[in-house]
Amino acid sequence: MKKFLFGSAALILVMAALFFGNYYWQCSRLPQYMKNPLNTEKEVGRQMHRISVKKETFISVYYPKFFHANIDSTIHAAIDDLVDEFKHEKGRLYIDYSSYDLMENYCSVLLTIDQNGVVTHKAWVFDLEEDEIITMHDIFSADVLSKLEALIEYEEKGDQEAVSSLDDLKNYYLSNQELILFFEHAEEKRVAISLALLKPWIQPSFSYLLIEDSNVRIIDPTKPMIALTYDDGPHPEVTERILNVLKENNSAATFFVLGSRIASHHALIERMIKEGSEIGNHTFGHQDMRKLDKRQLNDQIGAWQDALKEVDATYQMKLVRPTYGATNDFVVKNTSYPLILWSIDTMDWSKKDCDYVVEKVLKEVKDGSVILMHDMYDSTAEATEILVPELIKRGYQCVTISELFNAKGIELEAGHIYHEAN
Ligand code: NI
Numbered sequence: 001m002k003k004f005l006f007g008s009a010a011l012i013l014v015m016a017a018l019f020f021g022n023y024y025w026q027c028s029r030l031p032q033y034m035k036n037p038l039n040t041e042k043e044v045g046r047q048m049h050r051i052s053v054k055k056e057t058f059i060s061v062y063y064p065k066f067f068h069a070n071i072d073s074t075i076h077a078a079i080d081d082l083v084d085e086f087k088h089e090k091g092r093l094y095i096d097y098s099s100y101d102l103m104e105n106y107c108s109v110l111l112t113i114d115q116n117g118v119v120t121h122k123a124w125v126f127d128l129e130e131d132e133i134i135t136m137h138d139i140f141s142a143d144v145l146s147k148l149e150a151l152i153e154y155e156e157k158g159d160q161e162a163v164s165s166l167d168d169l170k171n172y173y174l175s176n177q178e179l180i181l182f183f184e185h186a187e188e189k190r191v192a193i194s195l196a197l198l199k200p201w202i203q204p205s206f207s208y209l210l211i212e213d214s215n216v217r218i219i220d221p222t223k224p225m226i227a228l229t230y231d232d233g234p235h236p237e238v239t240e241r242i243l244n245v246l247k248e249n250n251s252a253a254t255f256f257v258l259g260s261r262i263a264s265h266h267a268l269i270e271r272m273i274k275e276g277s278e279i280g281n282h283t284f285g286h287q288d289m290r291k292l293d294k295r296q297l298n299d300q301i302g303a304w305q306d307a308l309k310e311v312d313a314t315y316q317m318k319l320v321r322p323t324y325g326a327t328n329d330f331v332v333k334n335t336s337y338p339l340i341l342w343s344i345d346t347m348d349w350s351k352k353d354c355d356y357v358v359e360k361v362l363k364e365v366k367d368g369s370v371i372l373m374h375d376m377y378d379s380t381a382e383a384t385e386i387l388v389p390e391l392i393k394r395g396y397q398c399v400t401i402s403e404l405f406n407a408k409g410i411e412l413e414a415g416h417i418y419h420e421a422n
Pocket of ligand 1: 286
């Protein structure tokens with residue numbers, strides 16, 4: 001009996017040694033990058049590693065195990081398919097994963113599959129308590145489809161296949177308040193959609209997925225939007241009033257401040273950045289850019305940036321608004337930033353008349369408008385207090401210049417002049 005026990009123990013030890021020996025021997029032959037998982041988020045599941053090394057075929061797979069039969073077999077089956085398909089090919093198959101804890105027993109799993117440098121993804125949302133896959137039907141009501149189509153079409157600029165049913169959308173996951181969809185084309189395409197845009201269609205049992213955070217502005221690229229811009233500030237009272245109304249309406253604007261005014265208005269500049277507004281360069285001392293030489297022009301832009309560094313060393317200024325809206329070949333050639341003009345001039349600086357400003361904007365505004373104002377006059381603050389809620393009521397989103405052009409798919413280029421986003 002003793003002999004038998006000893007024999008069994010020895011056999012188990014030998015088998016374990018062979019198993020681990022084989023694992024480490026194979027592992028040692030893997031290309032270096034395949035020996036470790038990527039530095040991705042792995043919030044749930046136990047990390048497992050599977051390898052196979054044969055002559056010219058190297059396979060290394062990291063995947064999560066949840067100890068729930070259905071979920072584990074779903075992941076396993078997907079990996080088995082990939083490995084079986086690859087095992088007779090030459091080269092490298094490297095699979096790693098991210099997993100996200102979605103609270104209340106739900107989680108997302110994303111496999112990143114690298115087959116000889118061609119990267120694709122496979123994703124799921126699981127219910128850990130019920131040991132089930134969560135489908136798009138579970139999360140959304142069926143009439144979300146037309147909204148999804150509009151958002152996907154916008155993202156893909158029409159370059160996508162039609163989605164005829166929610167059942168077509170199987171390869172998806174949720175993370176950080178976003179729905180991420182994968183489409184198989186010649187090349188894989190990834191579309192990320194903010195969950196907040198889909199709020200009206202989220203089933204009550206999944207509404208907890210939406211973290212209501214009033215500080216987060218969500219821009220719907222399929223809806224109209226405009227950019228309010230303010231030059232020559234900041235001004236202690238006027239700018240403050242404008243920032244207040246923007247904040248109350250979950251909106252943002254672009255402030256083309258003067259470099260010479262930054263040092264004395266640190267707090268206002270910090271507030272603009274914190275509340276999601278954008279800051280652009282309007283030169284240091286409001287010099288007519290056409291009348292400068294190259295060195296003076298660089299000094300005007302550079303001194304502005306030095307002043308801003310004292311407030312926020314990490315802020316990336318991306319825009320220049322030429323003083324007086326005045327440009328010529330010299331200015332265009334020598335400014336290494338996009339030059340932002342406007343499509344609606346409110347004349348606020350000359351008329352100082354709130355009603356005139358409001359009327360002019362509401363008469364001329366359209367999707368993509370860039371509106372010029374100056375945060376220097378009480379009448380401009382007053383007009384802004386009327387305009388922001390009114391524009392929202394009329395279906396416009398008040399966004400920054402960068403957000404506006406980005407949403408319209410227009411890349412802002414250095415030394416180009418822009419009037420509106422159309
Ligand atoms: Ni100006």
